Amino acid sequence: LAAPIELVLRHPGGACPILVGRGLLGAALEPLAAAVAGRTAFLVSSQQVRRLHGAPAVASLAAAARLVELDVADGEAAKSVREAERLWRAMVEAGGKRDSVLVALGGGSVGDLGGFVAATFLRGIRWVQVPTTLLAQVDASIGGKTGIDLPGAKNTVGAFHQPHLVVADADTLATLDPAELRAGLFEMVKMAALLDAAELERLEERLPDLLAGDPEALVPAIAGSIAIKAAVVEEDPYEGDRRRLLNFGHTLAHALEAVLDYRGLRHGEAVGFGMLFAIELGEGRGLPAADAGRLRALIGRMGLPDLPELPLEAVWEALGRDKKAREAGLSWVLPRGIGRAEITRDLPAERVRESLRGFLRRRGR
Numbered sequence: 394l395a396a397p398i399e400l401v402l403r404h405p406g407g408a409c410p411i412l413v414g415r416g417l418l419g420a421a422l423e424p425l426a427a428a429v430a431g432r433t434a435f436l437v438s439s440q441q442v443r444r445l446h447g448a449p450a451v452a453s454l455a456a457a458a459r460l461v462e463l464d465v466a467d468g469e470a471a472k473s474v475r476e477a478e479r480l481w482r483a484m485v486e487a488g489g490k491r492d493s494v495l496v497a498l499g500g501g502s503v504g505d506l507g508g509f510v511a512a513t514f515l516r517g518i519r520w521v522q523v524p525t526t527l528l529a530q531v532d533a534s535i536g537g538k539t540g541i542d543l544p545g546a547k548n549t550v551g552a553f554h555q556p557h558l559v560v561a562d563a564d565t566l567a568t569l570d571p572a573e574l575r576a577g578l579f580e581m582v583k584m585a586a587l588l589d590a591a592e593l594e595r596l597e598e599r600l601p602d603l604l605a606g607d608p609e610a611l612v613p614a615i616a617g618s619i620a621i622k623a624a625v626v627e628e629d630p631y632e633g634d635r636r637r638l639l640n641f642g643h644t645l646a647h648a649l650e651a652v653l654d655y656r657g658l659r660h661g662e663a664v665g666f667g668m669l670f671a672i673e674l675g676e677g678r679g680l681p682a683a684d685a686g687r688l689r690a691l692i693g694r695m696g697l698p699d700l701p702e703l704p705l706e707a708v709w710e711a712l713g714r715d716k717k718a719r720e721a722g723l724s725w726v727l728p729r730g731i732g733r734a735e736i737t738r739d740l741p742a743e744r745v746r747e748s749l750r751g752f753l754r755r756r757g758r
C-alpha cells in the first residue's frame with residue numbers, strides 16, 4: 394500500500410496533521426504511536442464500529458500506551474449529556490490525567506462526542522480522530538468543532554477543540570452502507586462546487602468509482618475535500634462568513650431534517666435537496682444557466698431518494714424557527730458560478746416562499 398497523503402491544518406493553537414490512505418489502522422502508524430506513547434489512551438467507540446474496525450486500532454494503541462477501551466451509544470445517540478457524563482466518570486475512575494489522550498474511532502457522532510469530552514475533561518486533553526465514515530473523514534473530523542445535543546436541539550452544547558492528529562483510513566469505508574457513502578459524497582460535492590472548480594471536475598470524472606466505494610478513487614478525493622475544508626478553517630477557525638460557505642445546501646437541509654424529525658432522510662441527502670434549492674435561488678441572482686445545469690446534473694447522477702410530501706407551512710416555519718434567523722433575515726449560501734459563492738441575507742421572503750412552494754411540489758412524491 395502506498396504511503397499516506399499528509400495534510401496539515403494550521404490553527405491558533407498549533408497544527409494538526411491529517412493522514413489519508415489505505416491500511417493505516419493496521420500499519421502500526423508511527424504518528425499514531427507517537428501521539429499516545431507513554432500515556433493513558435482512552436479509545437472511545439461504539440460497539441458496532443469496534444466490532445468492524447477495533448482490532449487493528451487496539452493493537453496499534455496497546456503497543457504504545459496504557460489503553461482503556463470505552464464504548465458509547467451508536468449513531469446520534471452518542472451525542473448526549475448522559476454519554477458525555479459516563480465518559481467523564483469512567484475516565485476519572487480509570488486514572489485519567491492532564492496528559493491522557495482520547496482516541497475517537499467512529500463516525501461523526503463518536504467524533505463530536507469524543508472531541509467534546511476531550512475538550513472538557515480536566516479543561517482539555519489531547520485527542521486523536523480516527524473517522525470511519527466518509528462524512529466524518531471529509532467533514533466532521535476536520536476543523537475542531539465538537540459537541541453534543543440537547544433533546545430536540547442538535548449541537549447546542551459544544552466547544553472548539555482541534556484534534557492532535559486525524560487518521561482517515563479509506564479501507565474502513567469498505568463496510569459502510571452504500572447510502573452512507575453517498576451521504577458523504579454530497580458533502581464533498583458541497584465543498585468543491587462553491588470553493589474549488591478543479592476538484593469539482595475530478596469528482597465529476599470519478600463519480601462512478603466513488604459511488605462504488607473504490608478505495609483507490611476515494612483516497613485522493615477524500616484528501617481533496619479535506620484540503621478544501623482545512624484551507625477554509627485555517628482562514629476562519631471560529632466560523633465567520635468564510636467558514637459559513639461550507640453551509641451550502643444546509644439552510645433548507647436543516648429545515649427538512651427538522652420537519653422529518655431526523656428520520657427518513659440522511660443528512661447528506663437533505664444537503665443534496667438543499668443544494669438543488671440553493672441553485673434555484675442562485676439562478677435568480679445571476680448564476681449562469683450552464684453552471685446551474687452542471688451542478689444539477691452531478692447531484693442528479695448521485696441519485697437522490699424521493700422527498701416525502703411535506704406541507705409548505707411546516708417547512709417554512711422550520712426555516713424561520715430560529716429567532717435570530719427571523720429577525721436578521723434567513724441566510725443563504727448561493728452559488729455564483731462553479732467555485733464561487735455568496736452569502737446573502739436579503740432575499741425577499743415572499744420570493745423564497747414561492748420558490749419553495751414550487752420546489753416541494755416538484756420534488757415531493
Ligand SMILES: NC(=O)c1ccc[n+]([C@@H]2O[C@H](COP(=O)([O-])OP(=O)(O)OC[C@H]3O[C@@H](n4cnc5c(N)ncnc54)[C@H](O)[C@@H]3O)[C@@H](O)[C@H]2O)c1
Pocket residue numbers: 439441442445446467468469472499500501502503505525526527528529532533534535536537538539548565566567568569570573
Ligand atoms: N464537527 C463537525 O464539524 C461536523 C460536521 C459534519 C457532521 N457532524 C456530525 O456528524 C454526525 C454524523 O456523522 P456520520 O454521518 O459519520 O454518522 P454516525 O457517526 O452517526 O454513524 C452512522 C452509522 O455508521 C456506522 N458506522 C460508522 N463507521 C462505519 C464503518 N466503517 N462501517 C460500517 N458502519 C459504520 C455507525 O455505527 C452508525 O450506525 C452528526 O451528529 C453531525 O452533526 C459534525
Ligand SMILES: [Zn+2]
Pocket residue numbers: 580643660664
Ligand atoms: Zn452537513
